[in-house]
Amino acid sequence: MSDLPRIGLLGIMQPLYDDMLPGITERQHAYAREVADSLEGVAEVTVAPPARGRADAEAAVRGFEDAGLDGVLVVMLTYGPSLRVTRLFQHMRLPVCLANIQPESEITDRWGMAEMTYNQGIHGAQDTANAMVRAGLPFDVVTEDRRAPAFRERVGRWARAARAATALTELKVGVFGYPMNGMGDARVDESELLRSLGPEVVHIAQGELRRTMEALTSEEVAELLEAERGRFEIDDRLSKEELDDHARLQLGLERVLERHGCSAYSTHFDALGEDGRFARLPMAAASSLMARGYGFAGEGDVPAAALVYAGHRLSGIGHFTEMYAMDFPRDAILMSHMGEGNWKVARDDEPVRLIKRPLAIGGLDDPPTLLFRIQPGPATLASLVTLGGGRFRLVVAEGEVLDEPPMPSLEMPYGMFRPDSGVRGCMDGWLAAGGTHHITMTPGRTAADWESFCTAAGVEYRPV
Structure with a gap:
């Protein structure tokens, strides 16, 4: 088809x-x-x-x-x-x-x-x-x-x-747990979102994920891990227990999402950490599910998860990220997140690595994480802003991912993004427009595509 x-x-x-x-x-x-x-x-x-x-x-x-x-x-x-x-x-x-x-x-x-x-x-x-x-x-x-x-x-x-x-x-967004406490730019009235844009929020009990993980067979787990050995460079320090749990998280998440008809989802580290039934966070799972076409966002951010899914349907690849810090000499911004990122945006001259990675967030054991750098070249950032009253705004910035030396101490997907409008102009515009900190990146210059999307969806378009 x-x-x-x-x-x-x-x-x-x-x-x-x-x-x-x-x-x-x-x-x-x-x-x-x-x-x-x-x-x-x-x-x-x-x-x-x-x-x-x-x-x-x-x-x-x-x-x-x-x-x-x-x-x-x-x-x-x-x-x-x-x-x-x-x-x-x-x-x-x-x-x-x-x-x-x-x-x-x-x-x-x-x-x-x-x-x-x-x-x-x-x-x-x-x-x-x-x-x-x-x-x-x-x-x-x-x-x-x-x-x-x-x-x-x-x-x-x-x-x-x-x-x-x-x-x-037609989108359903599965939410495991609850949104991050105190994080306001991700909050949205679910009825308003459904009426205005269409995504439906499905709250999924974390116990269902745990039971689904436990019901998986050892053959299913082995099949996934064998496929990943052919795709990724696997860290020798990862134990059999860590790899097994990682595979069960990924397969379990996809089974539960399929069961509920969800093509996007969000998890929050505190919700999983406080649950008591999970050993680690599903970092690598989020990366691979995005690569399979699912929308994703961290911390219970439904609008951002929906926008990553829209990025898949618009340009073929949606990548979840956020702005970590500004580099004024380079006129660029370090783009990364806690460990989740679509590995389809990875550099084509380096292997994607599945690493053992300490993470003192969520109070859980080390989460296997897919580590890669973003492919240099043109890219576009987009943020879905909730304005209230059924109104939404899309803040969009075009630019370029720079070809920079590696940062050996950074153990999560990353890249340096230089906005066409420069760091100062981009960030002044982004903040004045209410752009959120969870962002969808699409490869290439796709601002015109996002503008057409806004017309079709009835969303205000704001380039910066």
Whole structure:
């Protein structure tokens, strides 16, 4: 099965021109199929029959919703009066992009009334966009030559953003324990989050995790450890007991999350430490589960876990991290966390190491931890800010992970990030916008992708 975004193409026209131009509906439907074919490789496109009136349009979008598509690409096949789709946009559940395109990119002296009619989508787009604005519907717009590479690129970006936004509406975030006491930027009203963005919080008893760990067979544990020996450099100091417990934590977490239908989760070290049934924290488990596509955040931070999952759906890789300290001579920020990080962002010229690592947090035994440095190159930071009243803001910073010498004493995933706006400008903007300390990093320059995501999800976008 393809992992491309799945979108529906809603082509809008009207019967007014049938007598003047017999066969116009079939002709313009073929044009819609050409548009869909041109998007091969960036999205899977389902083309609905031409919407020639309100019933056609509403039936087409119901079909897109029933098929579980990620978004709706609206294309004007001719002019179509907006009142026929006004109620549809008032109740639209999927993200929308209006493709302001036409069959021919150039007007020539051979054009007559027929060519004018076939290519008159621009004033239909104006009428339709006006209806979307009046309905309060957030939507993207792509004005482009449909045959230009930029059209594929821009629609592809929107389609990925639509997939991420739609995925959040279906997301369940499992929380083991409770949020870190006193940590305010991670707190969110769960009903508000569900109503506004869609993620549902599932509180999971830690005893269920413990029982699931104990029920695992020795063969299942051995199979996971054998796979990790082929993937990671294993520290010789790790005992059989430590490796066994690490494997049971990872397998147990995934089994419990699958049982509850959760694609993201968060744990808090104090909650596990005070429980009394766990020997160590699941540090390496978080890293490998992120690499498998799960969202994750520490300390019970549900919005951050949801955003890491959105990062997976938007760009292919979401990495959980935070800003540890500023380096003014380098104009950079040390990015790390207590031990959790998606090993898919690791440098490709160094092995990822599973190490024995002392950690005096949580009051437990040493947690096996995956140690790596982040691949140098372009990267983007994003933080989901809860504003209250159902409003959310995304703070985004583009920059570069520097190619720096190792820090031998640092035993957790890390990298030096230089913001394009510099440490001073980035941090002034980040703090003024209320950016949180738990952050999603995505490889590459993905600010434009995050901006499209914000439009699709109804979130305020704030670059810094």
